Amino acid sequence: MPYRYFTLEQRANLESLIRSQMIAQPGLAGTLERLRTPDYGICVRCGAEIPYVRLMELPAVEYCATCMGSEQML
Numbered sequence: 001m002p003y004r005y006f007t008l009e010q011r012a013n014l015e016s017l018i019r020s021q022m023i024a025q026p027g028l029a030g031t032l033e034r035l036r037t038p039d040y041g042i043c044v045r046c047g048a049e050i051p052y053v054r055l056m057e058l059p060a061v062e063y064c065a066t067c068m069g070s071e072q073m074l
């Protein structure tokens with residue numbers, strides 16, 4: 001299955017980050033599932049690639065900064 005733009009190392013880093021945060025946030029289990037699909041890291045609204053550094057801060061984020069700002073999701 002092709003992934004959009006993460007390197008294997010980046011994906012491994014994201015997975016370990018999510019696993020460590022799952023202890024406090026069980027809802028991240030769904031994020032871990034999405035990480036295994038090609039859609040992870042892609043804005044669900046506009047399809048833009050969400051920067052790796054942003055995902056490392058907010059691994060569960062589903063919107064790019066533009067859409068997040070326009071809809072004030074957080």
Ligand SMILES: [Zn+2]
Nearest residue numbers: 043046064067
């Ligand atoms: Zn977007």
